[in-house]
Amino acid sequence: MLSAADNDLITRIGPGTPAGTLMRRYWQPAALVDELKVNRPVKPVRLLGEDLVIFKDDKGRYGLIERACPHRGADLAFGRLEDGGLRCSFHGWLFGVDGQCLETPAEPDNSPLCVNIRQKSYPVVEKSGILFAYLGPGEPPALANFDCFIAPDAYTFAFKGLIECNWLQSLEVGIDPVHTSFLHRFFQDEDPAAGYGKMFRDRSADSEMPMTRIMREHTRPRIEVEQTAFGMSVATLRQVSERNMHVRVTNLLFPNAFCIPMSNEMTITQWHVPVDDTQNYWYAIFTSFGAPVDKDEMRRQRLETYELPNYTPRKNKRNEYGFDPHQQQDFTYTGMGADINVHAQWATASMGAIQDRTKEHLGSSDKAINIYRRILRTAIAQARGGERPLMTLDAGAAAAMTGPPAIDGIGPAESWQAYWQTADARRRQASSWAAGH
Ligand code: FES
Secondary structure (H helix, E strand, O other), X not given: OOOHHHHHHHHOOOOOOHHHHHHOOOEEEEEEXXXXXXXXXXXXXXXXXXXEEEEEOOOOOXXXXXXXXXXXXXXXXXXXXXXXXXXXXXXXXXXXXXXXXXXXXXXXXXXXXXXXXXXXXXXXXXXXXXXXXXXXXXXXXXXXXXXXXXXXHHHEEEEEEEEOOOHHHHHHHHOOOOHHHXXXXXXXXXXXXHOOOOOOOOEOEOOOOEHHHHHHHOOOOEEEEEEOOOEEEEEEEEEOOOOEEEEEEEEEEOOOEEEEEOOOOEEEEEEXXXXXXXXXXXXXXXXXXXXXXXXXXHHHHHHOOEEOOOOEEOOOHHHHHHOOHHHHHHOEOOOOOOOHHHHHHHHHHOOOOOOOOOOOOOOHHHHHHHHHHHHHHHHHHHHHOOOOOOOOEOHHHHHXXXXXXXXXXXXXXXXXXXXXXXXHHHHHHHOOOOOOO
16 A cells, blocks of 8 residues: 555656656657558657657658647647658648758748757667667666567567556556466466467466466465566466476566566567556567567457557457456456456556555565565656666666566476576577577
């Protein structure tokens, strides 16, 4: 349970807020590369409560600039892409990817007006199908050598989806290891061989047990949380027999991402990126340690749940998330279909736009959430005080930060730590790209 002031402190991210100041110290996903693979690559973006426009100029450079034209405020998202920049459709002012005004064509020939006009702009980098932006002061931090960033393009797939609530309650689902036994419970197990691209449908590594069965049958796991240089590593332990332990290792990548196992060959690295205080996008990089990713199939599956152009959820509070009470009796615990993104959408959006944490009652199974909030509050204080918070890495530290291991498998109960480390090393060794990382 938090005070109302503490809840505001850790959830609100607009310009000038304490958590907003912290979140601006990191690269944040702003758009998918796919969204700009169109004839006219210009798209409005609302990010951390700021209205921006992202574009790719006619030389292939990405720009992210404030959306309202600095002349008289018209919407640059309707601008013309030409002459090395984005041109406002109202009076033709032209802006480069760095926000510099390059032309004011209605002004006299020798007018110096545009020289002193610079639209607010933010740097953009492309990584594994996502365009990351840096909205903070000074030099951006370096991105860690995480698997999702170093895997070749053929082994990654990026996608996103809108969630209609504050970013923190969505992130807290990802670091809550027991909800999978309930929220994502399937009453029957699908054939793992038919589960390509779907979450939790594979067998746990080194076993014949479907992940869905383990989670359904073992609802009181032991949770071990370790604070790490990147945030937290969470080991969730389910004793599945006298001798065997199910070990699921997930990670919090500070401040607003996590890395979890999806199947034996794939992990998901997922950010919860604030659109503003009451909406967030999940951005995920699916990373395969086995075969190249079938991107068309992965995209097809996810477009059944999300609608273009804004990746909005087809099932949402306006249609009761597709809730079917009959299905709730014999198909899934929620009665909201098989896509776990819908389950998570319901769980988080139904808490309210910003969860009122003055009314919550956390238990021992929420220990990872408690520890994360402590780390978050420390980092907020550091950012406010001008210190360097966790994960604002320099190039050397970023190069040395690899992994993280994200494993779901069954090994000997008495040596479960050694088991998952060996399982991770084995998978890397067998991978065409991950050996040595
Ligand atoms: S409002 Fe944009 S050029 Fe005039």
